[in-house]
Amino acid sequence: MKKTITEETKAVIFDMDGTLIDSMWIWPDIDDYYIRKYHLTLPEDFHRAIEGKSYHETARYFRDTFDMELTTEEIMEEWTSLAYQRYTQEVTLKPGAEEFLRYGKERGILFGIATSNGRTLAEAALKALRIEEYFTSVRTSGEVEAGKPKPDIYLKVAEDMQVQPEHCLVFEDVPMGILAGKRAGMKVCAVYDEFSRLLDLEKKQLADYYVRDFRDVMSQIKERGTDGE
Incomplete structure (x- = not known):
């Protein structure tokens, strides 16, 4: 080596x-919750499409791909709220x-x-x-x-x-x-x-x-x- x-x-x-x-491991759970909450259907290339994107770029991808009424900032705030406890207590x-x-x-x-x-x-x-x-x-x-x-x-x-x-x-x-x-x-x-x-x-x-x-x-x-x- x-x-x-x-x-x-x-x-x-x-x-x-x-x-x-x-x-x-945190993010599939959040994705599943988010998909159910907003009745989204993920494209086949979803994971590769967001790979490497910034938090803001990923939120914008969700907003544009799924024609969401939420702003990019609102999407990011919701994700942060959903993930915060795990990032502070479980990772x-x-x-x-x-x-x-x-x-x-x-x-x-x-x-x-x-x-x-x-x-x-x-x-x-x-x-x-x-x-x-x-x-x-x-x-x-x-x-x-x-x-x-x-x-x-x-x-x-x-x-x-x-x-x-x-x-x-x-x-x-x-x-x-x-x-x-x-x-x-x-x-x-x-x-x-x-x-x-x-x-x-x-x-x-x-x-x-x-x-x-x-x-x-x-x-x-x-x-x-x-x-x-």
Whole structure:
């Protein structure tokens, strides 16, 4: 297995949902509730159509695709209300993530988050998991011109951290996110997630590296010594 962390790695940028935290399981339940409440019929390409989109872009997709009378902001507010308790009480870190964060902090690696989720849920999850202190930059795709697979959000986080893209390593769980990281000129490590398991082959083909979770990353580091050599 190729080592993911090298002496060139100055910063690590995580996608959040499905990558850093185990949270993608929340959204099918919310989708099912929403579909029933508003009597919607999902198109066959629904999941791929919204993959990588920002929270705002996904809400706009719902409004336009289903000709909903709600505004984009009203849709986002309802989703946030439905998901908030789970993000603060039920989500967990991916295995090995906290150990990896501690390792990086001790060695001066900067950490950032580039999420397609909304800021309210992102900040709530990080606070509930008590890991806010690790991150130099937390950005959402709604704060840049376009969501993934455009590279905007990854470039913004790198800019915040004052690290050149070639010295950034991205962790992502879906193809559109992997493409965003690659288009930003960064190395990208795909992370397994149950929600996107059927896309694993595509993820492996697009990414520079692949891990099941962050225990794999820590195993590589320990095998090669504390400096990741």
